[in-house]
Amino acid sequence: MTIVPAQHRPAALAPFVTALSAYDLGPAGVHRGLPSSTLSITIPETDSLEVAWPGRPGSRERFRAVVAGLHLDAAELRQRGGTRGVWLTLSPPGAGALLGIPASALSGHVADLAEVAPALAHLPERLAACRSWPQRRALVEDALIAGRARHQDNGGGRDLRAALAALSEAARVQEAARLLGCSRRHLSGVVRAELGVTPKEYQRLLRFEAARGALAAAGRAGAADLAAVAAASGFADQAHFTREWRVMAGCTPTEWLRAETR
Structure with missing residues (x-):
């Protein structure tokens, strides 16, 4: 999968969008979607995207554009016809801030972008009409900034951001809880409610x-x-x-x- 390096992101998106790039899956049109601590959105320029989980029988589905939540196993993305598109990743708070749903709503699976965020349903068709990468990038950024305005009360809150920072810094969950001055149970409750994974699974990611x-x-x-x-x-x-x-x-x-x- 070839990625075009992203440009500087607008300040309104910087805390929530961790990557925004053009992609090309190459001649085979196949990509292995690895586990990550971020959510991903993949928007093909043309055709649609087929997603399967090799370890989950009967999991193959087709999407016009796809949102993937936090997952601990690999997915296979196959794009026939044109193999190019736009790929972006969101921090867990970005799910609430830009899409209006907690990251936990997508944990372990994928969904069609139009179902998760109906206001973004127009993106695939409008991206296909763009003639350059700067136009595509601006179109996606504008749509996300509009989403931020709609969902300005979301974004996970201070507790989630502090929990993720502590889990990133600490080697163990108990150590992260000590850094936060809370119990391991409280930390687990915050992370599971917002991300859909346990603190230990998040550190594993x-x-x-x-x-x-x-x-x-x-x-x-x-x-x-x-x-x-x-x-x-x-x-x-x-x-x-x-x-x-x-x-x-x-x-x-x-x-x-x-x-x-x-």
Whole structure:
């Protein structure tokens, strides 16, 4: 999947949109959607998008544009015909701030953008009419800014933002609770209600995400030292890293890297 680097985002979107890019799935038109600590929105320029969960029999569905919640297993995205479009990721508070729903409403599954946010149903057709990436980017940003104005009372609140910051900083959930000055039970309640995953699962996503970034960087440098990637990402050892990658990505780190760089 080829990504065009995103430009500077408007201030109104900066806390909520973590990436906004053009994409091209290449000749095969297939992409492995890996677990992440963010929600994603994929909008094809033409045709539609087929999404399947390899570990979930009968899960194959087709969408004109798709929103994916936090998930701990990989999805397969297949786009026939034109393979280009716009891809963006939202922080968990961004689901409420821009779409008007908590991230927990989408946890573990995907949904059509038009059903989640009817006001954005026009985006696929209007994107198809754009002639350049700056036009497409501006169209999406304007639609999201309008969503922020509609849902200005949403966004997860201070408790959620503090909880996510503490979980990102701490190595363990109990440590995060101490940083916040609350019980582990209270922290768990806030995170589950807003994200649909447990604090431990959220930290698992963060660790996997860090490993994915480190692995991709090592691959671009020409040699991926899996032991070094494992250590830098917080895994006990290379074997732990490889087991976790197989479970969450559905392949080995080396297989994923080979597919991403071919």
